[in-house]
Amino acid sequence: MLRERWTAETMHRLAVANIDRLRVWEPWAQGEQTLAALVAFDRLQLLDWVDGRCVPTAIRHRGELVGTISARIDPYHRTAELGYWLDARAEGHGLVTACGAVLRDHLVAAYRVVRLEIRAAVQNRRSRAVAERLGFTHEGTLRAALPVGADRHDIAVYGFVAGSTPDD
Template sequence: MTRTFASRVDDDIELVLLDHHHTDAIHALVLSSLDHLRPWEEIARPGLTREETLEYVTAGQRSWAEGRALPSAVVYRGEIAGVVGARITREVDKAQIGYWLGSAYQGLGIMARSVRAVVQTLFDDEGMHRVELRTAADNQRSRALAERLGFTLEGTLREAYPIDGVRHDLCIYGLLRNDR
């Protein structure tokens, strides 16, 4: 049986399973958002090739097929605006959310609505007990999103998140099924 996923979040946003046909749009979005994404996202680096972007998409598809991930393109008004997904550890009913949004789509509430929908899917459809959200301590927008969605700051790992040669402190937020 082939697993599928799509979720209509609202009139403006749909989450769709990452697919090869998204590669060019994701590649262009990352490159157009380098200044915004580079401090936080490993994929966001000058010289990113289409082939590397394709491998990023393919790795997500592989993990989905194995039941270890939920990799989704965030489609806003018909255009890919970013990516939201989760790594799933079924042995302990836990998932870790990750996301990024192109710079042109910031400030519209797109990611908050998308993450909320993924969290609901993880609890209701995937049977998770715990969802984690990890972000660099100095990524104030991501921290605010976690707190706005009811995640609890559970700890900070010092210099645990290396991006582009810089080690950031890493904040770990958690949300339990019963917290909702």
């Protein structure tokens, strides 16, 4: 489901409730998390969605919002990068993998995306496992590529090319 103004309060509560675990991996989680900042971010993403440059979605499970999965799209190069996070209480049900498969296929069909990427900290095994379950191939590691607080994480880059198999 698309992230809209009405989802902001719940998504803000989820981000705050999960902030300690999100701060380990996410640069955006380092600062104070305010509802006003989230509303502004959602608005920018929705404007990019109108322009065909973003698909900002929320993950719903049993009627409750539990996380987000979104895609940043480069329509000129026909590429996209997926990003996601989930409430700790919703982990372990395959939600990100299921939503990721739907979003991957939607990007290929509706936006004519040819190449998708997922970038995850090397130590973030859960995020890397999602990429692998979605059929993405580990293509390499960027050393010290992601500044998160006082640390810099090595980033595993996963790629998916529409119409190819992992051995191509």
